[in-house]
Amino acid sequence: MGIFDKGTAKTKRSFFERLSRVVVGKSKVDDDLLDNIEEALIASDMGVDTTLKIVDALQDRVERDRYVSFEELMGMLREEIASLLDIDGGTGEVQPFDFAKKPYVIMVVGVNGVGKTTTIGKLASMLRAQGKKVVLGAADTFRAAAVDQLTIWAERSGADIVKQQMGADPASVAFDTVSSAAAKGADVVIIDTAGRLHNRVDLMNELTKIRNVMRKVVPDAPHEVLLVLDGSTGQNAFQQAKEFSKATDVTALAVTKLDGSAKGGVVIGIVDQFRIPIKFVGVGEGVDDLKIFDKKEFVNSLFSEDDFKKKK
Secondary structure, three states, X not given: OOOOHHHHXXXXXXXXXXXXXXXXXXXXXXXXXXXXXXXXXXXXXXXXXXXXXXXXXXXXXXXXXXXXOHHHXXXXXXXXXXXXXXXXXXOOEOOOXXXXXXXXXXXXXXXXXXXXXXXXXXXXXXXXXXXXXXXXXXXXXXXXXXXXXXXXXXXXXXXXXXXXXXXXXXXXXXXXXXXXXXXXOOOEEEEEOOOOOOOXXXXXXXXXXXXXXXXXXXXXXXXXEEEEEEHHHOHHHHHHHHHHHHHOOOOEEEEEOHHHOOOOHHHHHHHHHHOOOEEEEEOOOOXXXXXXXXXXXXXXXXXXXXXXXXXX
C-alpha cells in the first residue's frame, strides 16, 4: 500500500462509487457520463472552476478521438489531474527545504483547529530524525493550549523551544527564537503563529511584524511561509487559502486530516487556483503520518487497476 492510499481512500471510494453507478451498461462516453464526472469532482470539493477546467479538457479529447471507452476516459482524467498539480514543471516528490540556508526559518500560519501545532510537532520530529537541530518558537501567545502543546512536541521530538508568558508580543518570541537558533548553530527554526485575529488587517500587520523582526537576525527570513489547511473542511479550506494569501506571501501548503474525508479533491483545487505547491500531507494521527507530498503517488492513489475496469 502506498503512503497516500490511506489518506485518499474515502475520496476515492466516494468518487468511483458515483461513477460506477452511471457507467453500468454503457459502451462509450456520452454527455451524461461527462455530467456525472463533473458532479463527482464537485462532490469531492475540487471546486467549480477546477472541475470545469478538467471536464472541458476531457470533452475536447473525447470529441477529438470520437470513440472513447470508460477505461480510456479514466486514463485521461488521471492525466488531467496530474497536469493541474504540476505547477513547477517537476515530477514526483518535492524537495521541501534548502538546507544550504542556516538557520532555515519556517513561519507556519493557519486558523485554529486545522492541526497547525501538531503539524509543526510532526515536522520537527521528521527533521530531527534526519539529524537536524531544530528550534521551535511558540509565537501563538494568545492560547495557553498552543504553547503547552508545542512544548510537549518539543520534548517528544528532541527539539529546543523558545517561549514567553501568555499574551507576550509574538514578534518578540519570534525574534528570540531566531536569535537563539543562530547562536546555537541550529539548522531549522519553526515559528508557530496565532490562528485567530480579528480581521485580515490585524493578520497582515502581525505577520509582517514577525517577518520584520526576524530579518534583523536572518536578513532573508522567513525562507518558507507554510499554510496549514484542514482537508476535511472542503470549501472552507479554499477560503482560508484565499485570506492568508492576501495577508502574507504563502509559499507552501500542508494539508491535514486528509484520511478522514471524502473531500480530497480540495488538494487539487487549491493547487490549481492558487498556484501554491503542497509540500506536506497529513494522512493520520501518528507522528509518522505527516508525509512529504509526492504528486505522482498522490494521483496514483486515486486510481488503481480495478478502477479502470467498467462495472458489469
